[in-house]
Amino acid sequence: MAGGRLKAPRGTFDVLPEDGRRRLALFNLCQALVAHSAGFEYVETPAFEDTELFARSVGGATDIVQKEMFTFEDKAGRSLTLRPEETASVCRAYVEHGMHKRPQPVRLWYWGSFFRHEAPQAGRYRQFTQVGAETIGSDDPAVDAEVIVLLAELLEQARCRAVRLRLSSLGSAATRREYRTELAAYLHSHASELAPAVRERIDANPLRAFDSQDEGTRGVMAEAPKLLDRLEDEDADHFAAVRALLDEVGLGYEVDPMLVRGLDYYTRTVFEFESAVLGAQAGLGGGGRYDHLVELLGGDATPAVGWAAGIERILLAADPDTTGHWGDAAPPRVYVAAAAESAAGRGFALVQELRREGVVAQLEQGGRSLKGQLRHADRLGARFAVILDGDAGMELKDMRTGEQRRVGSAAEIVNAADPEVSGP
Ligand code: AMP
Numbered sequence: 001m002a003g004g005r006l007k008a009p010r011g012t013f014d015v016l017p018e019d020g021r022r023r024l025a026l027f028n029l030c031q032a033l034v035a036h037s038a039g040f041e042y043v044e045t046p047a048f049e050d051t052e053l054f055a056r057s058v059g060g061a062t063d064i065v066q067k068e069m070f071t072f073e074d075k076a077g078r079s080l081t082l083r084p085e086e087t088a089s090v091c092r093a094y095v096e097h098g099m100h101k102r103p104q105p106v107r108l109w110y111w112g113s114f115f116r117h118e119a120p121q122a123g124r125y126r127q128f129t130q131v132g133a134e135t136i137g138s139d140d141p142a143v144d145a146e147v148i149v150l151l152a153e154l155l156e157q158a159r160c161r162a163v164r165l166r167l168s169s170l171g172s173a174a175t176r177r178e179y180r181t182e183l184a185a186y187l188h189s190h191a192s193e194l195a196p197a198v199r200e201r202i203d204a205n206p207l208r209a210f211d212s213q214d215e216g217t218r219g220v221m222a223e224a225p226k227l228l229d230r231l232e233d234e235d236a237d238h239f240a241a242v243r244a245l246l247d248e249v250g251l252g253y254e255v256d257p258m259l260v261r262g263l264d265y266y267t268r269t270v271f272e273f274e275s276a277v278l279g280a281q282a283g284l285g286g287g288g289r290y291d292h293l294v295e296l297l298g299g300d301a302t303p304a305v306g307w308a309a310g311i312e313r314i315l316l317a318a319d320p321d322t323t324g325h326w327g328d329a330a331p332p333r334v335y336v337a338a339a340a341e342s343a344a345g346r347g348f349a350l351v352q353e354l355r356r357e358g359v360v361a362q363l364e365q366g367g368r369s370l371k372g373q374l375r376h377a378d379r380l381g382a383r384f385a386v387i388l389d390g391d392a393g394m395e396l397k398d399m400r401t402g403e404q405r406r407v408g409s410a411a412e413i414v415n416a417a418d419p420e421v422s423g424p
Contacts, residue, residue, distance in 0.1 A: 011126030059264025285309025
């Protein structure tokens with residue numbers, strides 16, 4: 001039965017080869033920078049977790065938990081959720097596997113798919129990809145500064161355009177509790193000027209009012225008391241130390257007291273990188289300190305800091321002139337063509353042999369005539385073509401000069417294809 005055509009689900013996308021190349025190049029950049037150069041270790045966690053993990057860590061009153069989670073029951077009736085972010089999972093794994101016994105801090109990075117049930121638009125998807133880095137087990141401000149500089153470097157090397165960094169501090173959990181009460185009282189006194197959605201959540205999550213795009217609300221928030229002015233001395237010193245280190249390396253930033261970030265678990269430093277070329281969904285990546293999360297998930301009190309950045313947003317913000325050719329597929333060095341059908345098996349074996357010897361080789365698979373095969377070899381940018389005849393003979397054609405000669409063995413082809421012998 002012929003069926004109708006199916007499409008990828010709403011808010012998801014396929015990665016086609018051109019994009020696939022850019023994504024792999026970006027992955028390689030992350031590996032070079034985050035893993036190799038800065039020494040973070042790669043980890044993976046499951047794509048779904050107990051719903052409880054996110055409810056407890058991200059926060060019951062946040063948009064993510066209230067509206068955006070893909071939650072389902074397994075056959076035993078357990079509530080599971082496709083991960084909307086990774087920090088909670090990494091901390092769960094840290095506790096579950098006793099990573100506090102390793103030398104501290106533990107420095108981890110990840111890359112993977114995340115899921116949020118949001119209204120899709122440019123740069124906002126229901127399945128998207130994040131790269132992230134977390135340092136668990138140190139409250140040193142140098143660690144905050146290190147991860148911030150690392151993300152700045154990644155965005156720079158990925159050639160993201162018009163990037164700005166916003167930075168703030170949320171202080172300790174106690175300061176934040178007191179401040180929430182103060183802010184809620186202030187919001188109640190201006191309730192009539194606030195957007196209805198903000199008004200409804202004054203008591204549940206007053207800090208989110210800072211994220212509102214509503215004009216009336218923004219006016220109220222500009223005049224609101226700021227958490228940054230309420231920091232305890234220790235937290236203010238910590239923030240000053242982070243800033244001094246960023247100044248030390250000349251990384252520009254704006255201190256923005258309106259920056260609160262959408263998740264409950266943050267303490268002290270928070271930051272966000274944005275690109276002006278992204279439009280409404282400007283966030284490239286962000287993060288902060290989460291000194292109580294490990295404890296909240298059943299571990300010892302363990303300070304930690306990290307970030308996550310959106311791969312699709314980075315690629316949207318990256319300069320297409322300089323990143324369009326990232327990781328271009330390498331042209332084959334040798335294209336193996338067959339002048340007769342009976343040579344197919346020989347060609348198959350020859351390609352495997354060439355590859356084993358380190359020669360990038362491809363085989364005709366399109367059922368073309370010999371002329372069509374050579375045209376295809378040319379289109380792929382092959383430097384040589386091997387033409388197999390119906391008997392045991394082989395000819396090697398230099399695609400650049402057009403010269404063609406008989407060759408007797410694979411070794412002879414390997415030798416001829418060596419750039420030291422035949423040039424690039
Ligand atoms: P967050 O922790 O929510 O700030 O997410 C970190 C980064 O992930 C954001 O700055 C975006 O680059 C990316 N991101 C978050 N949600 C989405 C989404 N729905 N679609 C695409 N990218 C996203």
